[in-house]
Amino acid sequence: MRKSYQQPQRKAFVIPRFLIFFLFFLHFQSASASDGKALFKANCASCHKASEAKLTGPGLKGVLSRIPEGDWKYNWVHNSFEVIKGGDAYAKKIFGENGGTAMTPFPGLSKEDIDAILAYADKGDEPAKAVVTPGAENPNGPPVEKGVDPFWILLVIIGLLIILTLVLRTTKRSLKNVVNEKAGLAPEPDRSLWESFKFWCDQNKRIVAVIILYFLCVGVKTCWYTLKDIGVYQGYHPEQPIKFSHKIHAGDNGIQCVYCHSGAEKSKTAGVPSVNICMNCHKGIQETANPGSKEEIAKIYAAAGWDPSKMAYTGEQKPIQWNKVHVLPDFVFFPHSQHVMVGKVECETCHGDVKKMTTVEQFSPLTMGWCINCHRTTEVKMEGNKYYDELHEKLKKKYGKQPITVAKMGGLDCAKCHY
Amino acid sequence: MKYLVLGSVALAAVSFFASCDKMDPNSPGVEYMPDMYRSPSYETNAITTFRGDTVSCNRLPVAGTIARGFMPYTLPNDTMGYRMSGITMHNPLPNTPEIVEQGKIIYGKFCVHCHGKSGQGDGKVGLILGGMPHYDDAAHKDLPEGKMFHSITYGKNLMGSHASQLSVDDRWKVIRYVQTLQGKKETASVTDSTAAAKPAVKMLKGKKAPK
Numbered sequence: 001m002r003k004s005y006q007q008p009q010r011k012a013f014v015i016p017r018f019l020i021f022f023l024f025f026l027h028f029q030s031a032s033a034s035d036g037k038a039l040f041k042a043n044c045a046s047c048h049k050a051s052e053a054k055l056t057g058p059g060l061k062g063v064l065s066r067i068p069e070g071d072w073k074y075n076w077v078h079n080s081f082e083v084i085k086g087g088d089a090y091a092k093k094i095f096g097e098n099g100g101t102a103m104t105p106f107p108g109l110s111k112e113d114i115d116a117i118l119a120y121a122d123k124g125d126e127p128a129k130a131v132v133t134p135g136a137e138n139p140n141g142p143p144v145e146k147g148v149d150p151f152w153i154l155l156v157i158i159g160l161l162i163i164l165t166l167v168l169r170t171t172k173r174s175l176k177n178v179v180n181e182k183a184g185l186a187p188e189p190d191r192s193l194w195e196s197f198k199f200w201c202d203q204n205k206r207i208v209a210v211i212i213l214y215f216l217c218v219g220v221k222t223c224w225y226t227l228k229d230i231g232v233y234q235g236y237h238p239e240q241p242i243k244f245s246h247k248i249h250a251g252d253n254g255i256q257c258v259y260c261h262s263g264a265e266k267s268k269t270a271g272v273p274s275v276n277i278c279m280n281c282h283k284g285i286q287e288t289a290n291p292g293s294k295e296e297i298a299k300i301y302a303a304a305g306w307d308p309s310k311m312a313y314t315g316e317q318k319p320i321q322w323n324k325v326h327v328l329p330d331f332v333f334f335p336h337s338q339h340v341m342v343g344k345v346e347c348e349t350c351h352g353d354v355k356k357m358t359t360v361e362q363f364s365p366l367t368m369g370w371c372i373n374c375h376r377t378t379e380v381k382m383e384g385n386k387y388y389d390e391l392h393e394k395l396k397k398k399y400g401k402q403p404i405t406v407a408k409m410g411g412l413d414c415a416k417c418h419y
Numbered sequence: 420m421k422y423l424v425l426g427s428v429a430l431a432a433v434s435f436f437a438s439c440d441k442m443d444p445n446s447p448g449v450e451y452m453p454d455m456y457r458s459p460s461y462e463t464n465a466i467t468t469f470r471g472d473t474v475s476c477n478r479l480p481v482a483g484t485i486a487r488g489f490m491p492y493t494l495p496n497d498t499m500g501y502r503m504s505g506i507t508m509h510n511p512l513p514n515t516p517e518i519v520e521q522g523k524i525i526y527g528k529f530c531v532h533c534h535g536k537s538g539q540g541d542g543k544v545g546l547i548l549g550g551m552p553h554y555d556d557a558a559h560k561d562l563p564e565g566k567m568f569h570s571i572t573y574g575k576n577l578m579g580s581h582a583s584q585l586s587v588d589d590r591w592k593v594i595r596y597v598q599t600l601q602g603k604k605e606t607a608s609v610t611d612s613t614a615a616a617k618p619a620v621k622m623l624k625g626k627k628a629p630k
Contacts, residue, residue, distance in 0.1 A: 040550075041549045042540075043550055045548070045550035047550065047576045055577070056577055081498075104576070106557075106558050107557050107558060108557030108558060226449075229448060229449070230449045230450070231448075231449070231451045232448070233447035236444070236446075236447040236448070238444060253532060253543045254532055256527070256528045256531075256532070258528050259528060268463070269463040271463070271464070272464050274583065276579060276580065277579075280574075280578065280581070283577055283579060284577040285547060285548065324464070327447070329456040330457060330458035330460065330462065331458070
């Protein structure tokens with residue numbers, strides 16, 4: 001009894017010990033590989049891919065079978081230019097193949113580091129493809145509508161009610177005729193729909209007057225607001241030729257507004273960035289985890305004339321026709337630089353929280369009343385702004401302790417914006 | 420009476436269809452007197468027809484045009500140009516706290532999303548791209564300022580040219596700030612700043628003269 005109880009216990013102890021040893025062995029084995037991956041990511045990934053695809057430099061899959069044996073690899077990584085100058089045939093060949101650009105020297109990498117990196121890159125490491133589940137909601141586009149539009153349900157119900165009314169109308173007349181016949185009265189006159197409507201109106205003049213008054217009021221109110229909206233495009237958010245999302249770029253990745261709209265600080269227009277600014281990042285980012293990203297980024301390449309397989313420009317450019325969202329009439333002069341640099345107005349004040357917009361929407365009404373209101377209420381930040389030094393003293397004398405708004409500096413003059 | 424009914428129905432119908440446009444996100448709405456909103460003068464980023472072709476209003480100036488006061492960068496965009504820039508180009512701006520502060524603001528707008536706040540390549544976009552240089556590692560610690568200027572002007576490896584976003588002065592200001600990230604101290608002394616303020620262009624000419 002005692003013996004049979006002890007035996008399995010001893011076995012159970014032996015198996016974990018073996019497992020621990022095996023796991024330790026596994027860990028030890030993978031140590032150099034993971035190290036190589038981390039080092040590769042930190043030092044090499046901006047120019048090389050661990051696959052066959054070319055980036056700035058060649059893809060490094062299968063590199064160990066290509067390069068010369070011995071210390072060549074260490075010398076090359078530590079200072080490739082010296083190797084090329086030394087007249088090495090293979091060094092000269094790859095220097096020519098990659099557009100005559102010397103590799104950045106990495107004197108800080110030890111021989112073990114280089115071995116680990118090359119061991120990792122040689123095996124190749126394809127980036128994991130984004131898994132697209134069918135029917136998943138596209139985070140870039142509008143949500144996919146499902147089911148029947150309630151408008152059509154309403155229309156069908158209205159249609160059924162009209163048919164029902166017509167049927168009931170004939171039934172009512174025949175029933176009335178039966179009653180009239182029994183009572184010995186004349187049958188109901190056979191009126192058309194329009195005639196009976198006029199007859200009903202004639203009988204109920206008060207109700208008709210109230211209904212007309214109601215429609216008149218609603219009509220006038222709607223007309224008033226519609227007329228007020230003419231030329232005001234607040235909320236306008238058109239689709240763009242490329243599904244560019246400000247949420248991803250300015251929001252998630254924290255790219256500053258002026259990085260792309262660099263004209264905002266220097267010129268009248270903030271400017272739609274030219275495609276070379278897209279390419280500053282998208283030379284390296286050809287695809288993201290967002291579904292449809294590859295097709296959208298390919299549109300940038302088509303516009304810039306960039307061949308991602310050769311990592312070179314083809315010279316065939318095709319401008320992108322973006323839809324302008326914020327449009328001011330040509331008879332008003334609005335300079336971005338004055339407002340951003342001198343007035344220190346934040347972009348968000350007029351453009352809203354663009355960092356959360358997938359398609360950009362016109363946030364402000366951009367009406368003259370809106371401009372004037374801001375000029376009336378905004379206090380000028382004059383402290384520490386040399387531009388205003390002299391003027392500030394004069395205005396202080398004139399207005400005393402009153403806050404100095406833009407309006408007090410002539411911000412309401414016609415010719416300030418219209419000339 | 421009859422006209423009143425017809426009038427109000429027509430009013431309601433007109434206002435309904437006029438407001439319909441607003442429901443379509445691709446239509447801005449009704450425009451009042453477009454001829455006053457759209458003048459014949461060319462506007463930035465607009466398109467126009469030129470000899471029958473549809474062309475952008477953002478035309479390039481005639482080849483060889485130079486803006487007033489602008490000095491073109493003469494070194495070529497190749498390995499030799501890169502090496503030359505490290506020898507010949509020097510920062511014309513003094514190494515003062517004001518310049519460094521201005522450089523820091525520009526760095527925060529144009530560089531930080533890749534190169535990171537402290538120049539370790541840990542910006543959000545930098546982490547996606549991978550392999551960003553560390554400003555203070557062995558390969559970049561002693562990078563000459565001319566090479567930095569060359570890289571910002573033409574781009575280097577994955578980095579594209581930032582010449583369209585940063586003026587020549589802006590580039591030199593950023594370089595002053597990057598050097599503080601590399602651990603180089605700024606000097607506030609006036610004598611030092613005047614010595615460093617030699618125009619880079621003159622230095623270039625001096626190098627080129629003896630052929």
